[in-house]
Amino acid sequence: MRTRWWNPGRATRSSGTGADGSGGPSRRAAVRAAAGLLAVVCVVTGCDVVGGSGSGPFASSEGGEAPRRNERKATNPPPGLPAAFTTGQRLAWSACPAPSGAQGDGDAPGDGWECATMKAPLDYERPGRDTIDVAMIRKRATGPERKRIGSLLFNFGGPGQSGVVRLPEFASDYAALGEQYDLVGFDPRGVGGTAPVICGEKEYESAAACGKHSGELLPYVGTSHTARDMDLMRYLLGDEELHYFGVSYGTRLGGVYAHLFPGNVGRLVLEAPVDPTLDRARGQISQVKAVQLAFDRFAGHCAKAYDDCPTGSGPEQARQRVTELLDELARKPAPTDGGEELDDGLAAHAIANHLDSGEEGWEPLAKALREVMERGTGDALLEEAYDHGPDTQARGARAGAGVRGGASGGNGTSAFVAITCADSDLRPGFGEAEAMAKRIEAASPVFGETWAVGVHLCYDWPFDGESATPDVGADGAAPILVVANTGDPTTPYEGAERMAAELGEGVGVLLTVRDEGHGSYPFNRCATEAVDRYLLHGTIPRAGTTCP
Numbered sequence: 001m002r003t004r005w006w007n008p009g010r011a012t013r014s015s016g017t018g019a020d021g022s023g024g025p026s027r028r029a030a031v032r033a034a035a036g037l038l039a040v041v042c043v044v045t046g047c048d049v050v051g052g053s054g055s056g057p058f059a060s061s062e063g064g065e066a067p068r069r070n071e072r073k074a075t076n077p078p079p080g081l082p083a084a085f086t087t088g089q090r091l092a093w094s095a096c097p098a099p100s101g102a103q104g105d106g107d108a109p110g111d112g113w114e115c116a117t118m119k120a121p122l123d124y125e126r127p128g129r130d131t132i133d134v135a136m137i138r139k140r141a142t143g144p145e146r147k148r149i150g151s152l153l154f155n156f157g158g159p160g161q162s163g164v165v166r167l168p169e170f171a172s173d174y175a176a177l178g179e180q181y182d183l184v185g186f187d188p189r190g191v192g193g194t195a196p197v198i199c200g201e202k203e204y205e206s207a208a209a210c211g212k213h214s215g216e217l218l219p220y221v222g223t224s225h226t227a228r229d230m231d232l233m234r235y236l237l238g239d240e241e242l243h244y245f246g247v248s249y250g251t252r253l254g255g256v257y258a259h260l261f262p263g264n265v266g267r268l269v270l271e272a273p274v275d276p277t278l279d280r281a282r283g284q285i286s287q288v289k290a291v292q293l294a295f296d297r298f299a300g301h302c303a304k305a306y307d308d309c310p311t312g313s314g315p316e317q318a319r320q321r322v323t324e325l326l327d328e329l330a331r332k333p334a335p336t337d338g339g340e341e342l343d344d345g346l347a348a349h350a351i352a353n354h355l356d357s358g359e360e361g362w363e364p365l366a367k368a369l370r371e372v373m374e375r376g377t378g379d380a381l382l383e384e385a386y387d388h389g390p391d392t393q394a395r396g397a398r399a400g401a402g403v404r405g406g407a408s409g410g411n412g413t414s415a416f417v418a419i420t421c422a423d424s425d426l427r428p429g430f431g432e433a434e435a436m437a438k439r440i441e442a443a444s445p446v447f448g449e450t451w452a453v454g455v456h457l458c459y460d461w462p463f464d465g466e467s468a469t470p471d472v473g474a475d476g477a478a479p480i481l482v483v484a485n486t487g488d489p490t491t492p493y494e495g496a497e498r499m500a501a502e503l504g505e506g507v508g509v510l511l512t513v514r515d516e517g518h519g520s521y522p523f524n525r526c527a528t529e530a531v532d533r534y535l536l537h538g539t540i541p542r543a544g545t546t547c548p
Contacts (some may be wrong), residue, residue: 002536030441036056069140072150072238076264081127082329084119085351091116091236096137099165103135103192104410109168112139120229122195122220130216135193136186137164137170142447142475150266152535153230155188155250159223160416162192174245177533179260181243188253190214190221191415197221201413210418219463221415222422223470227257231264241478243535247438247519248272248491251386251499252423254480256301262477267535271483272519275495276502279468280424281436281455285443286492288451292444293517294355294489298362310370319445322351325373326446331495334378342378342385348450350385356487403427421458425465428455475504479540483527484510487516509520512546520547 015119035170077086092112099106118134141148152174156166174183186426187194198203198213210218230253234242243266246254251273258265278286297316302309311318326344333341342350348483354365368380422516434453441448458465474480480503493512501506512519513527520527533539 022221035425039090054416069145074235074240075239076240080124080230081121081232085121085127085232086235089119089236091118091136093138096164098255099162100193100410102410103162103165103413106503109137114140114166115164116140118229118233120232121215124225124228129524132189132195132217133188133193134186134189134233135162135164137167137183137235138182138184139168139178141180141182142175147180148180149536150241150243151184151234151237152177152243152245153184153186153233153247153394154244154483155253157248157250158191158412158416159188159249160191160412160414162187162410162412165195172358175235175456176244177535180264180536182237184233184237186229186233188221188226188415188419190217190418191412192410195221196411197414197418198411199417204413204417207417207421207459207461210414214414214418215462218418218422220422221418222466223253223419223452224254224260224466225355227260230257231261234264239266240264244268245535246271249274251482251491252276252470252472255474255499255503258474258477258507259471262348262474265477266482267478267538268480269483269521269531269535270480270499271521271531272488272491273482273496273499274483274491275498276470277498278495280426281428281440284440284451284454286495287490288440288444288447290353290492291355291489292449294487295351295446297321297487297516298355298365301362301457302358302366306366309397310366310373316396322369322446323371325369326449327374329378334372334376334381336379336382338379338382342372342381342382345450346385347372347378347381348447350381350383352447352489353384355452355516358487358515358523361517376414407529417457421461421465422457422463423466423470425468427458427461427465430459433459472499472502473504474507477504477507479509480507481531481534481540483511483513483520483531485513485516485517485520489516490518494506509540509543511541512544514546514548 020548066302093116096109096113096115098108114137116136118136119131120134122130138151154163156163163185164187166548171178171183177183187415189195190197195217197210199210200213219341230242240262242257242261244254244257246269254268254270255276258268275283275286295318296315298531299311301314302311302318302484302541303314312321326347329342329347330344333343333517336342347535350368354361354368364380364384371380372378426538433455437452440452440455446450482496482500484491484493486493496510500510502508511527511530513524517526521531522528525548530545530547534541540548
């Protein structure tokens with residue numbers, strides 16, 4: 001499957017605002033009941049630990065540390081932090097256990113993977129007070145130590161994905177990079193093993209439940225706080241500069257890091273970037289237009305490739321047929337072999353997920369649409385509706401403004417809402433939200449109604465958001481590689497152009513990939529080779545470079 005990350009901003013077509021007015025997610029991750037945020041005495045700093053335990057969540061099940069090597073030491077700690085976080089802290093790597101309930105459960109990652117816990121301030125403006133445990137995972141470089149460049153941090157998108165879970169799943173895609181880098185993943189604040197946000201007894205319930213269970217944490221889970229955690233990671237990993245690979249939402253995180261720490265930027269790749277100039281509402285309009293255009297391109301191909309194309313003779317007829325299909329599924333969901341029903345919202349998400357897969361997804365999409373249109377069953381579409389999130393990402397009740405829920409399972413939906421609302425200061429009133437929803441609906445006849453309910457996401461969030469848009473200006477930073485497909489249905493290409501421009505002249509370097517789908521590494525050979533040359537040799541593509 002092409003895509004490896006969770007795409008935010010999708011909602012269920014038939015969902016509405018919850019009884020509490022929150023407009024919470026309609027596709028919820030099934031989260032095991034969490035005990036909440038427990039404050040215990042921190043041995044390192046004498047402070048309270050929020051959402052952690054004294055031993056950390058990644059103590060080895062055998063109780064032993066990973067084999068020692070001569071770890072490098074950086075000389076430039078993050079400014080303003082007590083020594084207990086920097087020179088007084090060492091990452092104790094040990095064998096990884098199975099993921100926790102908040103991370104989505106599952107099996108331990110196996111041989112070659114090491115886990116550790118990093119202490120970080122809850123509030124970087126008051127670092128002498130509460131702390132959190134940041135969950136980390138790594139696979140050591142497979143090549144000779146003398147050729148090791150350092151550590152390469154990853155964020156695969158979201159927000160809300162557990163990097164501790166996702167990196168082992170996708171590591172084979174980055175094997176060439178893993179020869180000269182330690183591959184490092186982590187759970188961002190509020191996610192999985194890092195002070196997980198809890199918004200209900202077992203799953204996401206409402207904004208009020210988030211405040212009840214995680215109120216002390218919510219002001220500190222935004223992207224700018226996680227970016228500061230990344231700089232502390234960089235130092236403790238022994239690197240003078242940060243090397244980073246961010247995808248989708250991960251590009252926002254990378255851009256914010258570059259803005260905060262331009263002098264510490266090493267080799268940063270921002271792939272399938274979000275548009276840093278658009279607020280959340282305008283971003284949804286941009287995205288829904290892009291997914292509609294991707295659908296139209298699929299429909300045009302389908303009409304030429306198949307005599308029995310289920311969407312008809314071209315884009316115009318395809319829009320009519322699929323809109324009628326979604327309306328019918330809203331009235332009467334399609335049965336499946338597993339007993340679950342395919343409704344209109346799930347079908348819209350499944351279509352979009354096929355489009356995320358690029359041209360590889362077009363033939364399976366035609367078959368899935370043919371099944372539901374001709375046989376009246378929704379097995380193929382339902383399977384793809386869940387492919388880009390946890391197994392249970394869409395099974396929650398229809399309680400609101402839905403996010404396409406679920407990063408990596410566990411508390412993914414709660415984390416998505418919390419981080420999104422911490423970042424965005426968009427708090428529309430009811431009338432303004434309805435006007436926004438109408439504009440989103442008008443932008444796409446097929447997907448607009450489903451995407452539109454997302455405007456209610458932060459309607460009654462208990463804390464203010466940071467800003468309308470992130471500041472990613474990074475004057476003075478080393479060149480940063482921005483990689484984007486011209487046919488991306490989730491993060492439109494125009495946003496990549498703006499990301500490169502906002503990073504600053506001589507900083508953001510855009511690599512254009514003439515391809516369909518959300519993301520190009522490792523699927524497009526030209527793009528993959530360009531990224532590898534940059535990360536392994538420091539060779540940045542010339543401005544204006546295009547991959548076919």
